[in-house]
Amino acid sequence: MKAYRILAVAERVLRQLWHDRRVLGFMLFLPAVAMLLFGYSFSGDITDVRVAFVDEDDTDLTASILESLQEDEAFEIAVLETVDDPERLLLDAGYQAVIRIPDKFTSLYYAHFAMGVATSAQGTIDLTLDESDPQIASTIKMGLADAIMDLGEGGPVEIDTRQLYGVEVRFIDSFAPAIMGLVVALLSTVLTLLSIVREKVDGTFSRVWVSPVRRAEFILGYVIALGLVALAQSLVVLAIGIGVFDIVINGSIAWAFACVILFAVGSVGLGTLLSALAQTESQAIVFFPLVVLPSVLLSGMMWPIQAIPRLLRPLSYVVPLTYSNRLLRAVMVKGLEPWQEPVGFAGVLVFVVLTILLSSFVLRQSAGERE
């Protein structure tokens, strides 16, 4: 193993990227766009849900429910005097829910407190809800439940919440690590794959293999070059995350970069592995969705793995990004050291070792055998 040959390969890959301004632009543009696009469209904060509020009881208690609802940014509350047919209101006026507090709500509410379970008396709120969008519907239900909890009269059960790690974590904060992983994985895999397939097509691959360079040196050269690229991409994602979305990083940025680069190494290995299966650039392009789709859909990036049907869940654990998400979230959001998230850390390490070993094996195969 000679350092000068590793560096020669790394320098060459970087020079090639430097010359291809479109690819270079794409490399830095994609993380920026991904972060902005995902950041804005999946910020997870639902706002401006139109809710009609009808208070037929009109007491201090009901007024404070209204106040809580109005403070909730998710809702745009319209206070109506009366309502005959809540369903019509949903259909015609475009409300997503009608909350009606009937007459005598307050007295029944206090009666329940006074007499406890001995009475069937209980304050009731009518909620007419458009369930066609489950996310909005559950936001409304939760918002209303929160408003009632806020009454502070002490319900039958009080939940004493101890929030760990993600104090004030918003969706975007836990999303940034996923975007970093996705962008780095995607581009490292794709750039390696295309670059090696191109070497095969152009014949430079043969020339490289009769030269003194070793397979391991060749792969390490790619790893160094694309590791640097991954670092630049992570910087772009973080800069936008912090600058535009004001994301919170609770952990060490140095660890975050170390983990991203580790993940990039595995992705270079994966790209090398896939290159063995493609003889032309158009064949290589077929692999892109194969890398992107499972990563986006199954890795727990957009929604938790628990939201994936049980039948498909084992697949999640085959997707490398699943582990990188766990690892990067642990490091960036929870502020842990990498090994304090053993599953994510081990998963990424296994990914790296496996792909690098296998790719060094397949390079031998694809270097020699062809028509």
Next chain:
Amino acid sequence: MAEPSVVFRADELTKTFGTLRAVDRLSLSIETGEIYGLVGPSGAGKTTLIRMLSGLTTPNAGTVTLLGAPMPAGRRAVEHRFSYMPQERAVYRDLSVTENLLFFGRLYAMSRARIRERTRELLELMRLEGHGKQRADRLSGGEKQRLSLACALLHEPDALLLDEPTIGLDPALRREFWDHFHELNGRGRTILLSTHYLQEAEWCGRVGLIQRGRLIAEGTPGALRREAAQRSGREPPDMEEVFLILTGASVAGGAS
């Protein structure tokens, strides 16, 4: 160390791809200082043979030695002393001319200063002066081919395996390439090249006619000419005729 007199040797070499016998029990031996031309139609097995000689492709049967080292197992011992120019214009299209040379030079442990020096020499030799900073994909076909040859010559190898080095070149450029080959040969380099331009066979020291993976005739151009004349009973006007007579005779001979 005494120079082994045999540079390339193949013994009973066979390579199959599926049911295709690309190279079929082929033996040849090329000595130091020779220019040896493999001549034959496309698909005859020339490229596969050259790739086996370079250690890139492993034969199914038979043995290869290059500069005395068994290939591919012993290629580490000789990898600095030979070079292979693939049939494709194997240069990095998104690198400049000098960057291509820089990369290959670094792989062969040449210092940057030495690479600069050799680059100057080779660009002049290949008439690529002024193209140093140009990206390879902006070069013409002939220029790219010259860059590809320059990459093969950069580290001053003793033995050269050139696969169709003159393919697609205009006649004047082909002559120029051959001038380079003879000049290199004059400096003791051993060259094995393939071509399907039969006229080029005349310019080789020795020629091997290859057809369907087998070496069907071998010798100096003059000897092949005489053999063809003997078989056909008339003086063949050019190498093309020689080739037709010898391959035709081989088919007839195989049938009887």
